[in-house]
Amino acid sequence: MKRYVARRLLLLVPVLAGVSIVVFMVLHLSPGDPAEIMLGSQATQADLARLRAELGLTEPLPVQYVRWLAHVVRGDLGRSLWTKRPVLAEVLDRFKATLVLTTCGLVLSSVIGIGLGVASAMRPHSLLDRGSAVASLFGASMPVFWLGIVLMVLFSLWLGWLPASGMFAPYGGGDLRDLISHLVLPAVTLAAASITIVARLTRSTMLEVLGQDYIRTARAKGLIERAVVLRHGLKNALVPIVTVIGVQAGYLLGGAVLTETVFAWPGVGTLMVQGILARDFPLVQGAVLVVALTFVLVNLAVDLLYVWLDPRIRYE
Amino acid sequence: MSDGAAAGVRATAVAAAPRVEAAVRASARDVLHRAARRNRLALFALAVLVAAVVAAMLAPYLPLSDPDAVDTANRLKPPLTPGHALGTDEFGRDLTARLVWGARVSLAAGLGTAGLAMVIGVVLGILGGFYTGAIETLVMRLTDILMAFPYILLAIAIVAGLGPGLRNAMIAIAIVGFPLYTRLVRGVVLSLREREFVEAARALGSTDPIILGRHILPHLLSPVIVAFSLDVGAKILATAGLSFLGLGTQPPTADWGSMLATGRQFVILSPHVVLLPGLAIFVIVLALNLVGDALRDLLDPRTRTS
Numbered sequence: 015m016k017r018y019v020a021r022r023l024l025l026l027v028p029v030l031a032g033v034s035i036v037v038f039m040v041l042h043l044s045p046g047d048p049a050e051i052m053l054g055s056q057a058t059q060a061d062l063a064r065l066r067a068e069l070g071l072t073e074p075l076p077v078q079y080v081r082w083l084a085h086v087v088r089g090d091l092g093r094s095l096w097t098k099r100p101v102l103a104e105v106l107d108r109f110k111a112t113l114v115l116t117t118c119g120l121v122l123s124s125v126i127g128i129g130l131g132v133a134s135a136m137r138p139h140s141l142l143d144r145g146s147a148v149a150s151l152f153g154a155s156m157p158v159f160w161l162g163i164v165l166m167v168l169f170s171l172w173l174g175w176l177p178a179s180g181m182f183a184p185y186g187g188g189d190l191r192d193l194i195s196h197l198v199l200p201a202v203t204l205a206a207a208s209i210t211i212v213a214r215l216t217r218s219t220m221l222e223v224l225g226q227d228y229i230r231t232a233r234a235k236g237l238i239e240r241a242v243v244l245r246h247g248l249k250n251a252l253v254p255i256v257t258v259i260g261v262q263a264g265y266l267l268g269g270a271v272l273t274e275t276v277f278a279w280p281g282v283g284t285l286m287v288q289g290i291l292a293r294d295f296p297l298v299q300g301a302v303l304v305v306a307l308t309f310v311l312v313n314l315a316v317d318l319l320y321v322w323l324d325p326r327i328r329y330e
Numbered sequence: 331m332s333d334g335a336a337a338g339v340r341a342t343a344v345a346a347a348p349r350v351e352a353a354v355r356a357s358a359r360d361v362l363h364r365a366a367r368r369n370r371l372a373l374f375a376l377a378v379l380v381a382a383v384v385a386a387m388l389a390p391y392l393p394l395s396d397p398d399a400v401d402t403a404n405r406l407k408p409p410l411t412p413g414h415a416l417g418t419d420e421f422g423r424d425l426t427a428r429l430v431w432g433a434r435v436s437l438a439a440g441l442g443t444a445g446l447a448m449v450i451g452v453v454l455g456i457l458g459g460f461y462t463g464a465i466e467t468l469v470m471r472l473t474d475i476l477m478a479f480p481y482i483l484l485a486i487a488i489v490a491g492l493g494p495g496l497r498n499a500m501i502a503i504a505i506v507g508f509p510l511y512t513r514l515v516r517g518v519v520l521s522l523r524e525r526e527f528v529e530a531a532r533a534l535g536s537t538d539p540i541i542l543g544r545h546i547l548p549h550l551l552s553p554v555i556v557a558f559s560l561d562v563g564a565k566i567l568a569t570a571g572l573s574f575l576g577l578g579t580q581p582p583t584a585d586w587g588s589m590l591a592t593g594r595q596f597v598i599l600s601p602h603v604v605l606l607p608g609l610a611i612f613v614i615v616l617a618l619n620l621v622g623d624a625l626r627d628l629l630d631p632r633t634r635t636s
Contacts, residue, residue: 032475
């Protein structure tokens with residue numbers, strides 16, 4: 015186990031290096047450099063040259079990259095051009111809200127998705143199964159931001175059951191109940207497509223597993239159906255399901271940008287979009303880096319989870 | 331039957347060609363008929379798609395009002411208003427005209443990004459699958475790194491670097507999207523590379539370009555067509571998403587994503603300015619997915635759904 019974890023951690027190094035190069039390059043793709051953005055259009059050539067030298071922009075790109083990386087490793091992501099605050103603090107501040115939203119989305123899509131999938135597999139071609147097939151087609155075709163707006167119109171504007179935007183009520187809120195009522199619509203919007211994907215995959219994997227000999231054995235020795243399906247069926251179907259849930263985690267982290275914008279959720283997604291429109295590159299770079307690192311770590315966690323689910327994997 | 335064997339029996343086959351051809355044509359027609367019967371829904375979806383594409387292409391010749399003509403006296407009119415069948419938006423612009431003109435942008439963006447991603451992905455996939463060593467390592471590491479980012483996030487980051495706009499949004503989405511094709515194609519090429527007909531072609535002295543073009547590429551057609559048909563819808567969603575964030579199509583150009591974004595402020599008074607463009611995206615992508623699924627059933631018997 016230890017050796018497997020060590021090898022898996024070692025494999026992270028090239029991926030992290032690649033991610034950092036891509037994130038670094040993004041800033042250098044842009045037509046204007048940070049000096050021009052910081053000084054604005056009124057700046058003289060001399061001012062620009064001085065600031066460029068000061069920021070190290072005159073150095074060759076590899077040198078700039080290594081220097082930037084050295085700062086990043088020490089947790090220094092630079093300062094936002096817009097708020098002048100350190101980028102890391104700014105991003106981590108907002109990242110909490112994104113984590114709350116994506117974690118809820120992930121829990122919803124796993125619990126409802128697996129539940130729906132197992133139920134469909136137990137009664138294939140039933141009304142529930144067909145309904146879930148149609149829902150998965152809709153889920154893959156519906157723009158997530160549009161679904162969010164439709165839910166908002168329905169449940170906030172017409173029915174008035176839930177708040178339409180933000181994370182907390184502007185006045186008198188701030189407790190857990192307030193948070194949950196604000197969280198319901200964004201989390202459901204974010205999770206909708208994932209629920210259907212997890213449900214369909216769970217259904218097909220479960221159907222395959224339920225046809226195995228050991229399931230017949232379990233039934234033959236008189237186990238109740240619940241134990242057969244959950245302990246013998248679901249546990250063996252979990253490896254592909256966990257894989258797809260890991261993929262969904264990345265989808266949710268990315269999709270959160272759109273959902274956050276619809277519901278004015280104060281997360282890292284809205285921060286990033288504001289940063290792009292304000293051409294605040296250090297901020298965007300920092301936000302992308304933090305989210306990408308989280309995604310890489312989630313994938314690592316999924317890989318380690320496999321070993322726990324299926325001990326055969328570690329001997330490969 | 332492998333290509334090498336096919337070349338060997340070509341002489342004898344010539345005599346029987348008309349009969350064989352007729353039989354092949356009959357069986358192809360049979361397959362199509364069976365598929366059509368099984369999948370009326372997919373045919374209907376195809377009809378919707380064709381209608382949308384034709385309407386989008388003929389937009390300049392259709393009796394529509396100017397999609398950018400501002401008429402502040404008639405702003406936010408509900409659907410079924412005389413003269414404005416689907417109502418007007420916040421500047422009094424006719425929504426029917428904007429939806430049809432927006433279809434041009436959205437459909438072209440979806441097809442264009444999926445096409446670009448496919449070309450890059452297929453070329454890299456062939457190279458990565460056919461040549462071992464440095465090329466393979468380079469291609470696979472590149473796709474690994476791109477896939478280490480959440481999908482939309484990387485597209486947003488690239489647009490941040492290139493600057494907002496439809497063209498840049500399309501480039502960004504194509505860059506993010508090509509590893510899908512690279513993975514798919516490389517897998518197929520890896521298994522084809524070891525097959526007898528490739529060995530036979532090499533033994534006959536064929537050069538790599540001929541082996542790749544004549545013997546390997548034809549085998550890639552059906553998986554790539556299926557992937558592409560399902561991908562266009564995803565790409566329409568992605569470009570609409572970037573437009574929704576203000577990073578794609580810039581005003582006043584009509585595109586379904588940006589129409590949704592600007593209409594959002596008026597959703598309380600006039601939900602139709604938001605619901606209609608979203609519905610258009612939904613219907614088109616749904617139709618694409620239905621047709622894509624049907625194509626997969628037709629071209630790839632292994633994944634046929636029961």
